[in-house]
Amino acid sequence: MIDERKLEILVNSAKYDVSCSSSGSKRQNTANGIGNASFSGICHSFTQDGRCISLLKILMSNDCIYNCEYCINRCTNGNIPRTTATVSEICELVIEFYKRNYIEGLFLSSAIVKSPNYTMERLFDIVKTLRTVYRFNGYIHLKGIPGADRLLLEKAGLYADRMSFNIELPTEQSLKLLAPQKNKHDIIAPMKMLATDKYFESPFKRRKDFLPAGQTTQMIIGASPENDAHILNLTEYMYSNYKLKRVYYSSYIPTNYDSSHLPYLPTPKIREHRLYQADWLLRFYGFTSAEITGNDGNLPLEYDPKCAWALRRLDLFPVEINTVPYELLVRVPGIGIRTASRIREARKYAKLTFEDLKKLRVVLKRAKHFITCSGKFYGSEHPTNIKNLLISAEENANAEQLSIFGIDENALSALHGEL
Amino acid sequence: MTIFNVKKGIDGILSALFVAFTERIIPDEITPKCQPFQLRLENEIINIGEIDKHDTDRVKNALFNYAGNSIIRYMNIVLTSDRIDIYTVVFRYAYKILQKRRDISDMLADEDVMEFRYEFNKINFEKHRIEGFLRFNETVNGVLYAPFSPDNNIIELVAPHFLSRLPRQPFIIHDVKRKRIAISDGFHLRYDITDKTAVLNLSKNEKDLLSLWKKYFKSVNVKERKNTAQQDNFMPNRYRKYMPETYED
Numbered sequence: 001m002i003d004e005r006k007l008e009i010l011v012n013s014a015k016y017d018v019s020c021s022s023s024g025s026k027r028q029n030t031a032n033g034i035g036n037a038s039f040s041g042i043c044h045s046f047t048q049d050g051r052c053i054s055l056l057k058i059l060m061s062n063d064c065i066y067n068c069e070y071c072i073n074r075c076t077n078g079n080i081p082r083t084t085a086t087v088s089e090i091c092e093l094v095i096e097f098y099k100r101n102y103i104e105g106l107f108l109s110s111a112i113v114k115s116p117n118y119t120m121e122r123l124f125d126i127v128k129t130l131r132t133v134y135r136f137n138g139y140i141h142l143k144g145i146p147g148a149d150r151l152l153l154e155k156a157g158l159y160a161d162r163m164s165f166n167i168e169l170p171t172e173q174s175l176k177l178l179a180p181q182k183n184k185h186d187i188i189a190p191m192k193m194l195a196t197d198k199y200f201e202s203p204f205k206r207r208k209d210f211l212p213a214g215q216t217t218q219m220i221i222g223a224s225p226e227n228d229a230h231i232l233n234l235t236e237y238m239y240s241n242y243k244l245k246r247v248y249y250s251s252y253i254p255t256n257y258d259s260s261h262l263p264y265l266p267t268p269k270i271r272e273h274r275l276y277q278a279d280w281l282l283r284f285y286g287f288t289s290a291e292i293t294g295n296d297g298n299l300p301l302e303y304d305p306k307c308a309w310a311l312r313r314l315d316l317f318p319v320e321i322n323t324v325p326y327e328l329l330v331r332v333p334g335i336g337i338r339t340a341s342r343i344r345e346a347r348k349y350a351k352l353t354f355e356d357l358k359k360l361r362v363v364l365k366r367a368k369h370f371i372t373c374s375g376k377f378y379g380s381e382h383p384t385n386i387k388n389l390l391i392s393a394e395e396n397a398n399a400e401q402l403s404i405f406g407i408d409e410n411a412l413s414a415l416h417g418e419l
Numbered sequence: 420m421t422i423f424n425v426k427k428g429i430d431g432i433l434s435a436l437f438v439a440f441t442e443r444i445i446p447d448e449i450t451p452k453c454q455p456f457q458l459r460l461e462n463e464i465i466n467i468g469e470i471d472k473h474d475t476d477r478v479k480n481a482l483f484n485y486a487g488n489s490i491i492r493y494m495n496i497v498l499t500s501d502r503i504d505i506y507t508v509v510f511r512y513a514y515k516i517l518q519k520r521r522d523i524s525d526m527l528a529d530e531d532v533m534e535f536r537y538e539f540n541k542i543n544f545e546k547h548r549i550e551g552f553l554r555f556n557e558t559v560n561g562v563l564y565a566p567f568s569p570d571n572n573i574i575e576l577v578a579p580h581f582l583s584r585l586p587r588q589p590f591i592i593h594d595v596k597r598k599r600i601a602i603s604d605g606f607h608l609r610y611d612i613t614d615k616t617a618v619l620n621l622s623k624n625e626k627d628l629l630s631l632w633k634k635y636f637k638s639v640n641v642k643e644r645k646n647t648a649q650q651d652n653f654m655p656n657r658y659r660k661y662m663p664e665t666y667e668d
Contacts, residue, residue: 001624001628001631004634007634007638008638012638014639015639015641029583029586032587033586034584034585034586034588035584035585036583036584038550042547043551044551045552045662045664046650046654047636047639047640047650048640048645048646048647048650049640049642049644049646049650050644050646050647050649050650050653051640051644053635053636053639057639093631099555099557099563099585099588100555100556100557100563100632101551101553101581102554102632102664253641253643269644269646345525345526345527346525346526346527348525349526349528349529350528356528359527359530359533360528
């Protein structure tokens, strides 16, 4: 069994990877096997930073040959101890934790040891052993190593539920400056390859078992000077071309104070939060990145991107809740996907009133400026007033988040693996 | 005010529906026989005794026809709620299905439908949470033991999830609040009631693994991003009693 000190070192080096979800896979248990995957994903605990523990997030090794300036594991960082775990240490830990219902599966990544191919081979060994020797059928999220051989990556895809290559930074220029040993092609090419492989035949014919939960990526926000418009354009491009399930954003946390290329202060968490909101609008609400960011290229921090869009397009509002098409209904601030479908169902039977909307959990303090209900309008008509009211509604909502009682829609979507 | 006093469980609801339709009485409240209630002068209490199976099956079939095959399962799920008037909530929903003669689950502006769906979602949400928050301890003889204390009576909804995950692995899940246990011999589940408190003889490994788990929980936290409000929101305090990683050292 792995010892505590080694676990601490490898987890400390892995924790800056944001991805934590265990959703998207319906893997069943096999004869004599242990575990299965839950399609919606399951969170097993929550740490003090508010993030969930769903998978055992660990590096195989933190002994890196690369020198990415933003990364805690860079080879020039003499402040951290280095170690490497063996195949059996990781496999045994996963099985024992899984049995006790501590985790949903494994999130395995690694620093680049010796060479990309050497590292990828070791990672492949771990997932293969876990699946074939330990007969583990829980969730496995495997980090792909950019620059590793295509065949190795394809083989790994047969054992993992999800794979991800981190795009790291939004432009090639920033990547060259901050991670000189990585290059754009090595990251993009395997993402493209896995996306195509999933949908078309390849030498391995078991397409159904190939990465059932698809692939994701992650980029660091605020370490380089790109604006939100640039980030969202890239996100939109990756969703449509590489069939990604998620793009994760990680606001920059300084781990290297010696670099002249990196900001000294961390990026505010609110910027990351607004980007996630914008990401949701891209994936579920039918927005395009150009619509969301507007002219100045950055998302406003004081209210959410949907409110910002609605304020720019006041010519479309107010809309009548009983007749407005669904596509525009989901674009009304204060009405989310769930609420919009509830409204669509409910309005088939009777004309809805403001009282009904309250029952359907519409956030009226935001929505009332943009809707009429059976012809009645209770909002404000002046854009400046609306703006101020939306800002104060946002401040109150933040205060309300402290509540620990009741069912919170955010909590629900976190537990369902959307967050 | 008319109160129907019915047998516990789904049969009680089906009997109440049968009486309500045949006798043309619409009750204001339904209470199960096991639950005490306050007697008031103005209340008329009607005891619904044993109803012929043939008659309750008629009600059941009508519900299936109008609202689909899952309706009884949904009603059973909602009945696990700890809400004091839960029998009334389920009765009103089922009554409305029979009255309207169709599936009413999308009539969301209707209060009875909203109540039913709200309870249904609440229970499923807790079931989902418990599937994550339950913690097993390994005992010397290899049996896993997990105590918990949920808001609703959901042990029967939760246990099958673990049977499919841990086949051939004997385990016991113990609802400490309701004194109910689910026992798996590795192949089948059985439910029982117990007054006993578990005295655990933990396996040799258990202490080391627990301390590894605690170390992991501590290390994976990013100190610079402290957000305990969010932690509290997603993992309410009432669930932490049986989650060892949250205990202060």
